[in-house]
Amino acid sequence: MNPYLAVAALVCMVSLMFVLPLIPTLMELRRKSDALPLSVVQQNAGEIRYFSDSFRSYIKGLEPIMQGCVAAGTTATGALPDGEEYVVLGRVDEPLVLVLQQRDATHLVMGADVDLTLPAEARFSKDIYAGGQFIGGVKNNFRAILGEKNVHLGASSRVLRWVHAVGEFTADLDCNLYGRISSDSLIQLRAGCSFRRLNAPRIEIGRVAVDPEASPPQPNLADGGTPHRFQHDGDFEVQAGQVIVGDILIRGKLYVHSGARIYGSVKSVEDAVIADGVAVEGSLISARRMRIGPHCTIHGPVIAERELAIATGTQCGTLEHPTTVSAPRIELEEGVAVFGTLWAREHGQVVAIA
Amino acid sequence: MIYVLYIIVFVICVYTGRHYYFTLNRLFGFQRHPYIDIDTADWPPVTVLVAAHNEEKVIAHILEALMTVKYPADKMLVIPVNDRSTDGTREIIDKFVEEFPGRIQAFHRAGGKGGKAAALKDAMEMVTTEVILIFDADYIPGAGLIKQLVAPFFDIEVGGVMGRVVPMNAGTNLLTRLLDLERSGGYQVDQQARMNLRLVPQHGGTVAGVRLSALREIGGWNENSLTEDTDLTYRLLLNGWKTVYQNRSECYEEVPEVWPVRVKQIMRWAKGHNQAMVTYGVHLLVGKNRATLRERIDGTLLLGVYAMAPVTLIGWGLALAVFYQGVAPLHGVIALLSLTAYAAIGNLAAFFEIAAAARLDGTRKRICLLPFLILGFAVSIFSVSRAAAVQISDLVTGAEFHWDKTERFRKVL
Numbered sequence: 001m002n003p004y005l006a007v008a009a010l011v012c013m014v015s016l017m018f019v020l021p022l023i024p025t026l027m028e029l030r031r032k033s034d035a036l037p038l039s040v041v042q043q044n045a046g047e048i049r050y051f052s053d054s055f056r057s058y059i060k061g062l063e064p065i066m067q068g069c070v071a072a073g074t075t076a077t078g079a080l081p082d083g084e085e086y087v088v089l090g091r092v093d094e095p096l097v098l099v100l101q102q103r104d105a106t107h108l109v110m111g112a113d114v115d116l117t118l119p120a121e122a123r124f125s126k127d128i129y130a131g132g133q134f135i136g137g138v139k140n141n142f143r144a145i146l147g148e149k150n151v152h153l154g155a156s157s158r159v160l161r162w163v164h165a166v167g168e169f170t171a172d173l174d175c176n177l178y179g180r181i182s183s184d185s186l187i188q189l190r191a192g193c194s195f196r197r198l199n200a201p202r203i204e205i206g207r208v209a210v211d212p213e214a215s216p217p218q219p220n221l222a223d224g225g226t227p228h229r230f231q232h233d234g235d236f237e238v239q240a241g242q243v244i245v246g247d248i249l250i251r252g253k254l255y256v257h258s259g260a261r262i263y264g265s266v267k268s269v270e271d272a273v274i275a276d277g278v279a280v281e282g283s284l285i286s287a288r289r290m291r292i293g294p295h296c297t298i299h300g301p302v303i304a305e306r307e308l309a310i311a312t313g314t315q316c317g318t319l320e321h322p323t324t325v326s327a328p329r330i331e332l333e334e335g336v337a338v339f340g341t342l343w344a345r346e347h348g349q350v351v352a353i354a
Numbered sequence: 355m356i357y358v359l360y361i362i363v364f365v366i367c368v369y370t371g372r373h374y375y376f377t378l379n380r381l382f383g384f385q386r387h388p389y390i391d392i393d394t395a396d397w398p399p400v401t402v403l404v405a406a407h408n409e410e411k412v413i414a415h416i417l418e419a420l421m422t423v424k425y426p427a428d429k430m431l432v433i434p435v436n437d438r439s440t441d442g443t444r445e446i447i448d449k450f451v452e453e454f455p456g457r458i459q460a461f462h463r464a465g466g467k468g469g470k471a472a473a474l475k476d477a478m479e480m481v482t483t484e485v486i487l488i489f490d491a492d493y494i495p496g497a498g499l500i501k502q503l504v505a506p507f508f509d510i511e512v513g514g515v516m517g518r519v520v521p522m523n524a525g526t527n528l529l530t531r532l533l534d535l536e537r538s539g540g541y542q543v544d545q546q547a548r549m550n551l552r553l554v555p556q557h558g559g560t561v562a563g564v565r566l567s568a569l570r571e572i573g574g575w576n577e578n579s580l581t582e583d584t585d586l587t588y589r590l591l592l593n594g595w596k597t598v599y600q601n602r603s604e605c606y607e608e609v610p611e612v613w614p615v616r617v618k619q620i621m622r623w624a625k626g627h628n629q630a631m632v633t634y635g636v637h638l639l640v641g642k643n644r645a646t647l648r649e650r651i652d653g654t655l656l657l658g659v660y661a662m663a664p665v666t667l668i669g670w671g672l673a674l675a676v677f678y679q680g681v682a683p684l685h686g687v688i689a690l691l692s693l694t695a696y697a698a699i700g701n702l703a704a705f706f707e708i709a710a711a712a713r714l715d716g717t718r719k720r721i722c723l724l725p726f727l728i729l730g731f732a733v734s735i736f737s738v739s740r741a742a743a744v745q746i747s748d749l750v751t752g753a754e755f756h757w758d759k760t761e762r763f764r765k766v767l
Contacts (some may be wrong), residue, residue, distance in 0.1 A: 024722045034719030034743065040604040046393060046498050061754035100581065189399030229510065229567075235447075247510040265510045283508040287388075301395055301508045305388045317394075340394035 013165070048182045048199040053145050055127055063090060066131070070114060084126075089114060120154070127161075133283070134165075138172075144179070151183075169200070191334055191352040198342040201319060204349050206334025208313075228264075240275075246262030247282065254286075265300060272304075276311075294333070302329065310336050312353050356676055362669035369662060372655060373703035376547035377710045385476030387416035391604050392505035397426055399483040400504055404434045405560075410442040411762040412608065416491055417450045417458065425500040425555050425572045432458045433480055434491075437473035438465065470559070471582035483740025484567060490560040492608040492762055494522065499514040502603040503563045513568030513595025514586060516545070517603035519563035525761065526611050531723055532730040533616070538715055539708035545599045553652035554591060555599035559583030560607070568595045588634040591653060611763045617737045619760050624660040625742035631657040633740040663738035704731075 028034065028092060038342045040285070047053075058080070065076050069090030076088040091114065115132040123141040125350035128134075130147040139156040143161050145151055150167035153159070153175050161179040169183040181201040183189060190206055228246045236250045240257035247264040248254075254268035265282030266272075272286040276294050283300035284290070290304040293311030301324045302316050307326035310316075312335030317323030322340030330344040334353050342348065402420060406413050413434065428461070434447045447460045461477045485507050489495065499517065506512045508686035518541045524534035548555045557564075559582055569575070572589040587597055591767050610616040638645060639654045705724055712721045747753075 022725055025725050028719050028722035029528065029531075029726070032525055034717055034722075035531060037522045037524045037534075037606065038520045038604075038715055040496060040520050048393070068577070121497055156638050249511050265508070267509055269511070283510070285388075285509050299396075301392050301505075303388055303392070303509070307388065321396040322394045322398065324392045325393045326388075341391070343391040343393075345391065 032313050048180045048197060049164055051144065051162045051180065052182070054128070055144065055146050059086070059129055062086065066090075070102050070131075089116075118154075133167075191350050193350045195342070195348040195350070196344055198338075198348075199340065201322065201339060203338040203340075205332045205336040205338075206312075206353075208335050208337045235270075290327075294335075299323065301326070307331075312336060316340075359669060359672040359676060360670065361627055362665055365658075366662070366666060366669065369655070369659075370703045373707050377703075377707045379547045379550055380714065383513070383550055385546070386552075387602065389506040389509065389598070389627060390502065390600060390635075392508060393501065395505070395508065397429055397501065397504060398485050398507070399429045399431075400485045400487060400488045400500065401481045401483045402430060402432045402489065402490055402500070403474060403481075404432065404489050405437065405473060405476055406434055406439065406443050406447070406491040407437040407470075407473070408439045408441045408443060409762065410439075411725075412492045413443055413446050414450070415494055416489060417447070419494045419496075420500075420750050421454055421498065423495060423500045424497045427457060430457070430500065431483070433461050433477060434458065435463045435473050435477040435537045436460060437470070438463055438468075438594075452745075467577055469577065469580075469582075471575045471579050471585070474582065475577050478569075478574065481566065482719070484565060486566055486569070487563045488560060490606075490607070493519075493560060494606045495561070496605065499603055499605055502600055503561070506598045506600065507563065507565055509596075509598075511596050512598050513565050513590040513593075514557045514597035515563040516555055516558050516597060517605055518542070518545070518599075518600045518601050519558065519561055519607050520604050521609040522606035523608050523611065526763075528723075528726060529613060529616060529730075530609050530611055531720065532727060535708050535712065535720065535723060535727060536613060536730065537609070538711035538717075539704065541599075542601065542711035542714050545709045546601045548652065549599040549601070552646075552648065552651075554587065554649050554656055555597050556656065557583045557587040557590070557597045559586070561603070561605040564590075565595070568593070568728065571595075574644065579626060581623060584627050584630045585633075588630055588638065588657070591645050591649060592634065592638060592641075592643040608762060610760065612761075613733065615761045616712075617733065620734055620737050621741035624663070624738040625745050627657065627660040628742060628745055631661060660738050661742065663735045664742045666735060667739050669694055688742060709727035 022168070031256040038283070044059045044322065061080070065078070065088050069076050071090070073091045075090060077086065079085050103291045115135070116130060117135045118137040118140055120137040121139045122137060124277055125143055127144040127146070128142065130145065130149070130151070133149050134145060134147045134151045136142070136157050138156060140154055140157040142157070142159045145159070145163045147163070147165040147167065151163060151165040151169045153171045155172040156174045157171070159179060163177070163181045165183040167183070168186040169179065169181060170188045171193050172191065173190045175189070177193065177195045180197045181195065182198070185201060187198050187200040187203045189195065229249065230244070231249045231251070232245055233251045235252040238244060238256040238260045241259045243263070244259045245263045248262065248266050250268045252268070253270045254266070254272040256266070256274045256278050259277045261279045263281045265284070266280055269286045269287045271288050272290040272291040272298055274284070274290070277296065279297040281299050283303070284292070284298050285301070285303045287305050289307040291309045292298070292302070293314035295313035296315070298314070298316045299318070299321060304327040306327070307329045308325070309331045310333065312333040315337045316325050317339035319339055324341040324343065325338050326341070326343040326345070328344070328346040330348040331341070332348070332350050334350065404413070404416055417432065417660045419432065436443055436447055444462055451458050451460050459480060461480055463473055463476055466472060466476060479512065485504055487500065487503055503517055519537055521530060521534045521537055523530050545555050562583070564586065568590060572593050575582055576585045576589070590597055610619055633655050635654060637643065638657070639650055645653060705727060708727065708737050709721055711726060
């Protein structure tokens with residue numbers, strides 16, 4: 001074999017072996033198939049009503065059909081521009097609904113002033129729009145509901161994605177609410193319900209007697225108080241009935257005993273236990289687990305990085321100053337009220353009063 | 355010589371382990387996002403400072419974006435900090451002030467010391483709110499970003515907040531695509547892992563926030579610092595304030611599109627970082643301060659990041675020297691170990707981090723460009739080493755630092 005040819009062949013072989021793994025790289029450099037900027041959500045600010053607002057826009061084209069059906073008391077079927085099938089009900093009776101449940105891939109759209117009471121164990125795998133009152137039956141299963149008036153779920157019902165009620169939203173015993181639940185006025189959950197993300201001006205867990213404007217009395221500065229930002233390394237106890245004016249940062253466990261009033265915010269880098277009748281004017285944050293109540297009043301955001309338990313009679317936020325209560329796992333006793341957002345990242349559970 | 359090499363190899367191995375630890379934490383560990391769920395609150399008044407020095411190409415974009423964010427308009431004041439601009443920046447800002455009376459107040463700075471920290475320091479006379487957010491002029495905040503950056507300040511332990519930076523001109527050329535990958539690794543993995551592990555997330559000085567009382571407690575902006583963000587991170591840490599990172603608070607930025615601009619940018623970062631290392635390193639590690647043990651260790655390693663470039667080069671040279679001089683008792687093993695360690699930090703661990711970040715971001719094809727990162731790495735290692743050499747030389751000659759503004763590539767509106 002010609003030695004020059006052999007060297008050339010060797011060089012070619014080595015070059016090929018070197019370049020071969022780089023072929024996907026060179027192709028991507030040339031094609032730019034994944035060169036767009038990462039998708040950053042610019043307009044959707046993570047709002048809880050994002051899906052319900054989108055659905056409202058999505059079915060906007062059905063308004064004339066809906067009005068026609070309501071006026072004539074008839075039913076219409078068809079397909080939306082993207083090919084999704086729909087049924088518009090101008091009147092509702094039980095046999096019709098039973099038929100609709102069988103049509104798995106159909107959006108159910110009910111016109112204004114049409115109230116709907118569903119039978120037990122009805123299942124809907126597509127979104128529902130309700131112009132009138134929506135009353136679910138026991139053990140219903142929904143994907144999503146947009147209600148222009150009140151929405152009520154029967155016991156042991158399940159929602160997979162979202163519900164928005166312009167009126168009140170109520171869920172009977174043992175409902176599982178996996179997605180986003182929002183209302184423009186009130187959300188009420190009963191014992192046994194599980195939840196993830198709730199938002200309403202007022203969220204009531206069970207039956208509660210709340211004072212929407214509840215506020216701790218103004219501090220008597222003559223009593224003296226702590227410095228503006230009090231820091232403590234190690235465990236710390238706020239004594240029963242003690243009044244603290246200022247923020248307290250505890251690098252250990254925190255115990256706040258009965259009736260204490262804190263005119264500021266509180267942070268514990270470990271567990272926090274808040275006894276009954278405590279009032280906190282600012283935020284209340286634990287880097288681990290937190291147990292609150294009963295009958296406490298917290299005005300600012302309540303955050304626990306691991307678990308949060310709130311006992312009956314406790315109120316977070318006010319109508320005037322709504323707030324957020326958030327933790328990966330939340331357990332609420334009946335009798336708790338939250339004004340604003342209640343967000344359990346992994347699991348939220350309503351329990352009956354012990 | 356051989357013992358110096360041993361030390362260098364050990365330090366490189368420590369950084370390699372750190373990269374893997376962060377990446378594995380990000381892939382399999384508990385993810386901390388404690389404040390991101392705060393979407394309803396009695397939002398506090400906030401001042402948004404927009405640092406601008408000859409920013410006529412970009413300033414209108416950010417001011418427009420800030421006027422459409424979802425934050426109570428009566429609680430948010432935007433102050434564009436016009437730092438001695440000689441282009442049309444002043445006129446553009448004044449036009450916005452006229453258009454949005456009460457929502458934007460201009461701060462025009464005609465003289466004084468150069469640099470962002472000096473400009474921000476002067477602008478503080480207009481700030482009255484407890485929460486301050488800071489953006490560079492080339493950023494475009496989304497609708498929910500202000501609330502997301504303000505939310506952590508409900509925690510009284512938080513002194514600073516940092517959001518995630520995403521290049522908007524990622525697809526322009528090879529450089530921007532490499533910087534896009536680097537940013538992914540740095541934020542999606544590095545910063546979030548530090549947040550998860552309660553270490554030291556770094557304040558980036560843009561898409562960021564600071565608490566006024568914390569800033570006052572640590573003595574305000576340090577106008578002598580070359581990187582006011584790193585300086586702020588460490589002074590907050592030493593005084594018991596936490597800086598938190600919000601990975602889901604994303605904001606578009608413009609990255610350099612030509613290599614000389616990139617080289618200048620990274621050299622400035624390196625000088626500032628090294629300056630902070632000299633100023634705070636020993637005090638953080640062994641001094642009396644409020645940092646926890648894990649924060650001390652991570653903070654010290656973070657301070658040394660830019661010093662690793664010249665250290666690696668020195669180690670490389672030493673490895674070759676001991677190999678050819680035959681002084682190494684383990685003969686070629688040391689050279690091999692050094693080269694492996696070099697490869698690990700430059701080639702594997704950091705690249706593994708970036709690949710993991712791309713996966714977490716849900717992107718697929720851009721990972722194909724990973725081999726080209728060796729090019730970016732080579733440029734960085736020599737630029738950063740040169741910066742360190744210049745810094746030492748300046749120290750000897752007493753030369754003053756010259757502030758280089760990062761060039762913008764967008765068209766003027």
